[in-house]
Amino acid sequence: MFAYQNDGRFFAQAARGLEELAGAELAELGAKDIEITGGGLHFHGDAAGLYRINYCSRLVSRVLAPLAAFPCPSDQALYEAARAMEWQALLAPEKTFAVFANVRESRIDHAHFAALRLKDAIADHFREHCGRRPDVDTENPDVWINLAVRRDRAVISLDTSGGSLHRRGYRVQSVPAPLQETLAAAMVRLSGWQGERPLVDPFCGSGTILAEAFMHYCRIPAAFKKAKFGFENLPDFAAGVWADVRRASDAARREMPELLIRGSDSDRQAMDAARRNLREIAGTRGVPLERKDFHDLPGIPDAMIICNPPYGIRVGALDETRLLYKEFGDFLKQRCQGSTAYILCGNLDLVGAIGLKPSRRFVLYNGPIECRLLKIEIF
Numbered sequence: 145m146f147a148y149q150n151d152g153r154f155f156a157q158a159a160r161g162l163e164e165l166a167g168a169e170l171a172e173l174g175a176k177d178i179e180i181t182g183g184g185l186h187f188h189g190d191a192a193g194l195y196r197i198n199y200c201s202r203l204v205s206r207v208l209a210p211l212a213a214f215p216c217p218s219d220q221a222l223y224e225a226a227r228a229m230e231w232q233a234l235l236a237p238e239k240t241f242a243v244f245a246n247v248r249e250s251r252i253d254h255a256h257f258a259a260l261r262l263k264d265a266i267a268d269h270f271r272e273h274c275g276r277r278p279d280v281d282t283e284n285p286d287v288w289i290n291l292a293v294r295r296d297r298a299v300i301s302l303d304t305s306g307g308s309l310h311r312r313g314y315r316v317q318s319v320p321a322p323l324q325e326t327l328a329a330a331m332v333r334l335s336g337w338q339g340e341r342p343l344v345d346p347f348c349g350s351g352t353i354l355a356e357a358f359m360h361y362c363r364i365p366a367a368f369k370k371a372k373f374g375f376e377n378l379p380d381f382a383a384g385v386w387a388d389v390r391r392a393s394d395a396a397r398r399e400m401p402e403l404l405i406r407g408s409d410s411d412r413q414a415m416d417a418a419r420r421n422l423r424e425i426a427g428t429r430g431v432p433l434e435r436k437d438f439h440d441l442p443g444i445p446d447a448m449i450i451c452n453p454p455y456g457i458r459v460g461a462l463d464e465t466r467l468l469y470k471e472f473g474d475f476l477k478q479r480c481q482g483s484t485a486y487i488l489c490g491n492l493d494l495v496g497a498i499g500l501k502p503s504r505r506f507v508l509y510n511g512p513i514e515c516r517l518l519k520i521e522i523f
């Protein structure tokens with residue numbers, strides 16, 4: 145039997161700023177003994193919990209099952225420890241695998257090199273024990289191996305998600321500065337919106353917030369389009385339990401009343417992308433999309449407005465964006481009475497330009513960009 149002795153203890157990766165929120169979500173999905181650490185959360189889970197979290201979590205990026213942890217002062221130490229692991233219970237010569245690594249504050253300081261050494265160790269292990277080795281496939285491997293080296297200590301894990309969960313599969317067409325799906329889902333969750341009033345994104349770009357809000361309302365599992373998960377390769381994978389989890393999660397789905405969610409954007413390509421992406425999710429025909437500059441909208445009263453306007457970093461210049469923020473603030477004041485706005489601002493210099501006092505500010509990250517999510521009540 146493989147040294148898969150993590151005793152049901154897993155590690156869920158979550159973007160900086162989302163740890164607390166992800167902890168609450170993991171608890172709802174059945175995780176126990178949740179502990180927040182840098183980069184994510186440790187938790188205990190049984191098979192059903194692990195499968196449910198991978199299938200339904202909107203906030204975590206991947207769930208790792210630690211296989212081995214050991215001191216790793218050099219690439220040779222990594223190679224030797226990894227070569228001695230019992231890989232045959234997890235992998236077979238006719239399967240494919242890939243290694244993804246990250247290294248920090250360690251003598252091994254190249255992630256790609258660390259991944260190569262681990263790959264060599266696995267290949268040499270198989271040559272020695274089976275006379276043949278599994279091939280590497282970095283696009284669509286059967287088994288995803290994750291290596292983290294921190295302060296000269298290595299943890300080798302099986303990626304039970306099988307690739308990042310933020311890639312839901314509906315974004316088939318993108319725009320220059322799309323939101324990460326997990327972050328869009330976090331914005332919807334932080335807003336507390338449950339469908340009691342319309343949700344509107346007047347800067348909808350490729351439609352990420354609309355898609356996440358729709359899936360949240362309709363209780364569609366976040367990974368409903370994912371064909372294969374890494375946990376299906378665990379030595380103790382229980383196909384019957386997975387089928388039950390999937391069936392129960394799918395059965396929770398509900399219909400959305402027409403027009404409850406809507407979006408607009410001034411850019412033609414963004415509109416095309418949003419239309420194309422939403423078509424990937426069944427039932428979104430009741431989500432109207434309109435190509436319109438927000439200045440030309442009649443107003444958005446009594447609604448939940450969730451959006452991320454241009455940052456002035458990646459799209460558009462800063463002065464123009466400052467003016468856009470000021471005008472959007474005026475639009476909110478004059479034409480959005482009774483609404484609550486959650487505005488993700490990816491440039492801290494722009495936070496004041498909106499001219500409205502936020503009742504709350506959340507620190508979030510869109511990839512490497514530090515953002516503020518501003519909650520603004522419009523009276």
Ligand SMILES: C[S@@+](CC[C@H](N)C(=O)[O-])C[C@H]1O[C@@H](n2cnc3c(N)ncnc32)[C@H](O)[C@@H]1O
Pocket residue numbers: 319321322323324346347348349350351352353408409410411414436437438439452453454455459468
């Ligand atoms: C940061 S992107 C939004 C990305 C989107 N959340 C996504 O995930 O794809 C900002 C969007 O604002 C749109 N935009 C810029 N100026 C606008 C305006 N005056 N009215 C409406 N949309 C505008 C851009 O076309 C762009 O799609």
